[in-house]
Structure formats: structure tokens, C-alpha cells
Amino acid sequence: MLAVATCGLIYELIAGTLASYLLGDSVTQFSLVIGVYLSALGVGAWFSQYLHKALGRTFIEVELALALVGGLSAPLLFVSFAFVQWFQLVLFGTVFVIGTLVGLELPLLMRILKEHLDFSDLVSRVLTFDYIGALLASLLFPVLLVPYLGLMRTSLVFGVLNALVGLWGTYLLRPLLTKRGLAGLRGRAFLVVGLLVVGIIKADTLTTWTEEIILGKAVVHAKQTRFQRIVVTNNRQGFQLYLNGHLQFNSVDEYRYHEALVHPAILLAKTPKRVLVLGGGDGLAVREILKHDGVESVTLVDIDPGMTEIATQLPLLRGLNEESLMDEKVTVINTDAFLWVGQEQEPFDAVVIDFPDPGSYSVGKLYTTFFYRRLKQIISPDAVVSIQCTSPLVAGQSYWCILRTMEEAGFKVRPYCTAVPTFGIWGFALASPQNDLVVPEQLGQLEQELSFLNDSILANLFELPRDIQPIETEINQLNNQVLVRYYDEEWRGQE
Amino acid sequence: MAKSENLSRRQLLTALLGGQFAHSVGCGRSTLPPAGELSHTRFDLGHLLRDGVEKSVSPDAYKDVGVTIVGGGIAGLAAAWRFKRAGFDDFVLAELEENPGGTARGGRRNGFKFPWGAHYIPVPMPENQALIQLLSEMQVIEGLSEDGRPVVSEQFLCREPEERVFNDGQWYEGLYPSHGASEEDLLQLAAFRAEMDRWAEMRDASGRRMFAIPMELGSDDESVRKLDQMSMEQWLNERGWNSPRLRWLVDYSCRDDYGLPPDRVSAWAGVFYFAARIARAGQESQEVITWPEGNGRVVDYLKDVADDQIQTGLGVFEVKAGTNTELAQVAALDTKTRRPVGYRSEQVVFAAPQMMAKYLIHGFSESGRDSTGFRYGSWLVANVHVKERPENAGFPMAWDNVIRDSRSLGYVTATHQSGVDHGPTVLTWYYPFADVDAVITRKQMLNLKWADWVDVVLTDLRRAHPDIDALVTRVDVMCWGHAMVQPLPGFVWSPEREQASRPLGPIHFAGTDLSGVALLEEAFFHGVRAAEEILAVRGILDQPLVDIRNG
């Protein structure tokens, strides 16, 4: 019996997954969806007592309605996210309708069973079918369905299954139905199946179309790697790279970010021969590093081979990074930097840390005292490290937490920031075990190769405005990961 | 009356995992993973001895050695460590299994390390000097804070996220299923916590904590002894705490630490679990120390210290105390050559489970000792190798991953502590035979094959990870028969238990079971204590690490 509800449960799973995909990986989304679903179940069950007539027919109608609403739920939610302001309303509305219908389903069946004992055998066959189907489906859901079909098609396929159950019901419950009603029901069942099948065929077009609408740009490249979903979009002004839906750069103004990230550190390092880049698989930081003639080798450690592959193969990106990753001075290593820094290395003279923001625990570990202490062991005492540390204006706690954590790990630090129109005010820091971090006043020859920095802007980076001043924070450690919590609180609802 | 020795699949799943699993039977057996094996502990040396091997050691075949340690679990290894610290190495340690470590052993395979049993230690409080000493030597503790608390190196403290719970089809952060909790649930949780804080803060007339680890350092006041007279369930009932979520938390904790449901756990042990880990009222529980191979790390360290003295594959079958003029004699069977060997020593550390004492120690029962109150529960541990992380609904994978409506304890992720968050890993799945005695007999259990166990493990995991079957590359299963002492009501403060740690002539006892609760700290304490008793007798005790209660 429990199984009748399983199909509904899967729609709810889809809605939950979609909600957290679209609205952020927050647990709250799931909880809300489940809450609404559970209360709707109750409403459905309560409502069922007011249904007295034509039980067989009502049951099949409910089944078909469920097929339609449930089946179309993913496409509906995707599209409405792109178009409507009050997406949450649509989300919870849909979940509520599904919940109510599922809530109706079971009591109705029970009543049919009770009032027409002679059908009990048939009905239990319907049930068994529904049950086995649901069980099978729930096993297949994450293994085959989501990876191969995607959420959109999965929801549609379930709709079809549900409609087929309804259709089968018209045969099994035949004696309970009037002749006219029967034709109508079957007609509608076929219609629903047809509609959903069209949806299945068109699902891909729909996905790309909505993704483009959501991002507001044309998707030129999309790839799901083991670590993240990489999407490259294009519009009139330039192109953009998204990792898991978070914008990484916009070709229009990325030079501001990368010049600010790279040059102060390299200029400061006494003899920047061996340079390490952590993260930065797009090759843009390396492009800036290679502008310094003294650099003899660059080692780039990025977890995702999918990312560095795009950086070397996708013409748009290869053009932007000036084929930096293919330069003979550059070695690319695809592994988790957390593990890599624990290995013995010849000391580096400068390090550029360009990790994604600390939005998850698996990235948060790269911002801990433990990580920085390990890093300290593979650099020379007067090496200079520069690091991107999210926006100090939006996420002050996060920003200063990163700096305090580096200090705790034995680094001197110097905060600085700049404006990157696409991102807003962005924060960085210089850090070193022993270097006194006094930034040179002159860019010299280098200036001709730059698009953003000049001598006075370089000095200005280190002038902190009044609204960006140090605040007390805790220290980020593996066993507390406070940074991930700060970041989650500060950025929630900002993006 | 006799139950059939073979269970149907439905009976097995229902007995072990609960009624809701009767449904999974319909859709066929799990496809078996490509590889894996089932192991049993060799605790029942009986088999070997019954096989008619030579059991007498000729008098001149005994080797002379100052001390013989029987059993190489944490307790026996701790005694060896303590001897070495005192510069005493005229001893031998006889361990039945091929590897020392007992229930704290870890394993390794395909580049992964994982636990087979015990997997963590809460950060010790300042009073646990012996353990602080060990962990400092291991460079796990870096130093002491100003107020004397040990400072643990960051990489050994359990990395966040520590725990998550699977509830209503989703994973949530933390262990307490707070999602959907009612106001009443939360009130009861707060009251429960306040009560534990109260116990943590209270001191007895001698200034001791009411609950300390090791328990020997805590109070033996009437107020704590009284708790032992009822079950944890009765204790909750008395306070009117009926919140299903709180009940679940307590139920989970009892099964997790003691392998028993709350109606069979002494309320003393139930409160001990929580209160002994709270340093001061209002503070979080002590953080936990862990390694990819669990407490196997401690085993390996201790093993290296006494490598020359450890003899594995030696099942002791007889311990004779000797007389005033005669030395104690320990006879053991070499499980490889099937030949008996013997050691003659001045003292013996008996660090095998107490339940064996009456079979192994000559005249044990005649001496007035009684160990029938020592009961032990069985456990199943499976190491599930996966080639990819399973799909995830909700909160990301944590160190400890608990499924709320399951009789299992969920699993620990072996790569969590090394910071490996992607790709293949090993999930160590725990199952205590908490309340299955009624539905499945020991014989039926022993009849089960590897495939049966794999079915149980995967059926349980599947509900949180429906894609698990496609990811599993190997499942190794370990059946721990009678491996964990049970703090049944009345046992912890029974005269029987209190008496068990006192020496019997030259035989000194060690083992976590002497405390009535199974913890590395307790095993370690008793090992060190037994060694110090012997060092004192031999007149070579330097600086004692443990303070032994008088009487």
C-alpha cells in the first residue's frame, strides 16, 4: 500500500532536487518542500471523505491528474523559474497539488476495495503493479534516470507511467464505469500520455532553452564533470564561465580581477622563479604570471581535468588565456590541492590561490589553518602568496576569517581589494611567512602589458575604504569549518 | 519449538532490519558485488582445541619470561607499552589472532585504510593522564592549554561535517533529527541536555566528577550507583521524556556505544555516555579524535613499541597461578603449527575477555570469583568499497552517516579524515545485534553466508542511497561474536564487576570489560593499571600514570 505513495514521493524528490538546484544547495529548500508535501497528503486524505459518487471514475481521474501535474512538474518549474518572479509560489503550489492528489489516492482505493469486495482481487493487482513499478523506479531513480535522463525527462517518464496505470485502471475497474464515462476517460488518458511523450522528445531543447533564459545568455558549452557542472555562456559583450551555477569570470572585466590577483605577489617575491597556482584551471591567472620574465616554471594544481581541458581546447577560452596552459613553462596537475600540498615539493617562490569561494565543506577545507600550515612547508620563507577571498563588502566575516586563519597559521597578511564590475568590490590578500609585504611603487616595464593596473592604482589597492575594516572572527579549522557557515549566511539571498 | 537453522530471506531482513523490509523481498536479491569475504573472530578457540591437538606442554618445554600478557587488544598492548616505558622488556604478549588490536583493529586494502571496529576517541579530559601521555607520544596532542586541557593537532580532530542523519528521504546536518521537530520535542531535548550538564558539573564529597573517563576516576557515590538499578528507558520514563526524537537519540546512542537498546542499558551507562564527555555545563561534548583506520592507528603505534615481545597466532588455553615456590604457567596453542607452547613467569596480565577467565584460569571459580555477570554482545561490521560517491539528497556526506529508521548505525566514511571528497571510498557500516536474540539464534547467525550479509548491508544502505548497487566493488564483512561487554542494569556497580579487577595471586587483570563499558580509554586504563601493579610488585614502578582507587 505504501507503494502508491512512492510515485508521489518521487515527484517530491524531483521538486526538492530542482528547488535546491535553482535556489541554492540549501537544506531549507528540501525541508520546505517536504513540509508542504506532507501537509498536502493530510489535506488530500481529509478531502477524500467528501467523495461519495463514482469512486472508480474519480480514482482514475485522480491518477490522470497526478500524471499530468507530476509529469509536467519539472518542465513547469524550470520554465517558471526563468519567467516568473514568485517562483516559490509555483513550486509549493505544484508540490501541494501533487501531495493532495497522492493523499486522495489511497483512501479512494481503500473505499473501492471495501464497497466492492468482488474487486478486491483486481484492485490489489492494480496496487501491485503500481507498487512494483514504483519500487523499480525508486531503485533506478538515481542510478539511471537522473544521470541519463536528467530531471526534466525523469519527471515526464514518471508521468507516463502514472497515466498508464490510470489507463489500465479503466480496464480493471470496467464494471464500475459507465460506458460514456469510459470512452471519455480513455480518451483523456491517451491525451495525457501523448502530451508527456512529446515533452520527453523535446526535453533537451527545453533544458537548453530554459538554462539560457535563466542565465540570460546563450549557452555555448556545457559539461557535467565528476566535480562540477561547467557552463560557458555568450552574449554581445563577452562570454562567461559558470561552475555549479556560480559565475567565475566574465571576459569583459576578468583582467581587473586577474591583474589584481597576480601582479602584487609576483612583484613582491624577491626572485619569482618557481610559481604555484592553486585552482585557476581557466588559465587566466597563469596568463598574467607569464608576463613576468623572471618566472621559470609555473605549476598549476586544479582538481578538475574537465576544467583544464576546456581551458586548453575551447577556442574562446584558449584565446582569452592566450594558450597559457600550453606554455612550456607550465605544468598542469589535476588532483585535490588539499592532498597535493601534503607532498614534498621543491620550495616555491610565489603562490597564487584562486579557489572557488568557500561555499561547501569540500572547498572550505582549502581555507583552513591546516591547509595553510601545509602550504607554508612547501614555500620559501620569503615567498609571497596571494589569495582571492570573496567580497569583503558582502561577506565581511568570511573575508576577515580567511585573513585571520592565515595569520593563525603563521603568515603575515595584507588585505587589499578592487572593483570588478561583474562581481562588485572584490577582496584579496597577500601573505608571507617572512616577507615584509611592502608593495613596490613601480610596475616598470610590465605596465605596457596590462589593461588595468598602473602605479597609482597598484598603491591604491591597499588603501582600505572605511566600510571595509577588520572585524573579529573565529579561525577556520577542519574541525569547525566556520568559514562555510559565515559564507552561507552572508551570501544567502545575495546572489 | 526449535527454530529452523536456515532463515528465509524475508525472515532475515525482517529480523535484522525491521518489518518495513519485508517489502524489499519482492524485488529480488541484491546483485552481489564482484568481490568480498566474510570473517569471524576466533574468540572461540574451543574449536581448535576440540580438534584433538596436543594440549600438554612438557615441563621442560616452558620458556621462562618475567611476565606473560594474555591477549593483545588495547588492554594487553597498553600493558606492554607501560612495561616498555619503565624500561622493562622481559615479557611476552600472546595474541590469538594473526594481528593484534582486538576490537580496535583497522584494515587496509586497495590503498584505503578503514576501521574494523572502534573508530574514535573523544579528546581526553585533563584527569586522563595516561591517555594524554600516549597521545602526546603519538604527536596527536601538541601540548596543553593554559588551563591544562590537551590541545589536539587539527588533522586528528574529526573534520566537519561530522554527522548527518537521513530522515524522511533527505540527509540533514547533525545527529538529532531537528527537522520537523515540534516545540515539545525541542523542550524535552533542552531539558535532557540540562540534566546531562547538571551531572557533568556536579562533584562528589571527594571532589570527583560524577562521571569521568576512565570511569574509575569518577564517583562511586550512592547517587550514581542508584542509576545502575534501572534501565535507561525507565530513567527517561521517570522524567516523562517521551518525545519520539529524544527517544530516538537515546536509542541510537545506546546502540552505538553499547550495542543495546535503552531498555537493556543501565541508566548509569546511559547517563555516562553523555555526561562523561561534557567538560563543563554549557559546553559542547568533547570533540572526537579519529583516523582513517579508526583506533587501528593506536593499535599500530602500540604494536611498534612492543614488536619484539608480541607473539601472534598464540591461543592461550591454560593459565596456572602456581604456588609460593612455583612460577605461573601459561600454555598456548600455536594456531599455525598446531603445537602447544608454554611460558613460565612471575606474573601474568590477563587481558583476554573476562568471560574466558573461568575456562582458562585454573581454579578461577574455586577462588570464589564469578564472572557470569559479564555478558557480551555481537556486532557486524562491513567495509563497503564504492567506486564513486553515491547520489546525495540534502546535506553532503559526513564522517558519520546515520539512517534514522534503521536498526543499523549507518556508516563512517573512511576517506573523510584524509580530506578526500571525491571518487572511490570505503564506507564502514556498523550493526549491533542489539535486540535480535529473540528472532535469530546464534546458530542461525553462524550459518549465514557472505552473500546473506551483503544482502542485509546493501538493503539497509539502499534506502538512503538507491544507486548503491551499481557503485559497490567489494564488500568485506566481519562478524564479531561476543565482542562487546554489555552494561546491563545492575551490572556496572555489581560486586562481581568491582572485584574482577583485583589480582588473583600473580594474575593481574586488564580489559575494557572490567569497567562494564567498552571504550578504548577503559581498556587502556586497565592495561596500564595492571602493568603498574606488576611494576610495583617487582619494585620498579617509576612515576605512576594511574591513580588506583583504594579498596
Ligand SMILES: Cc1cc2nc3c(=O)[nH]c(=O)nc-3n(C[C@H](O)[C@H](O)[C@H](O)COP(=O)(O)OP(=O)(O)OC[C@H]3O[C@@H](n4cnc5c(N)ncnc54)[C@H](O)[C@@H]3O)c2cc1C
Ligand atoms: C564493532 C565495535 C565498535 C567499537 N567502537 C568503539 C569506538 O568507536 N570507540 C571506542 O572507544 N571503543 C569502541 N569499541 C570498544 C573497543 O573496541 C574496546 O573497548 C577496546 O578496544 C577493547 O580492548 P580490550 O583489549 O579490552 O579487548 P579486545 O579488543 O576484546 O581484545 C581482547 C584480545 O584478546 C585476544 N584473545 C582472546 N582470547 C585469547 C586467548 N585465549 N589467547 C590469546 N589471546 C586471546 C583477542 O583476540 C583480542 O585481540 C568498539 C567495539 C566493537 C566490537
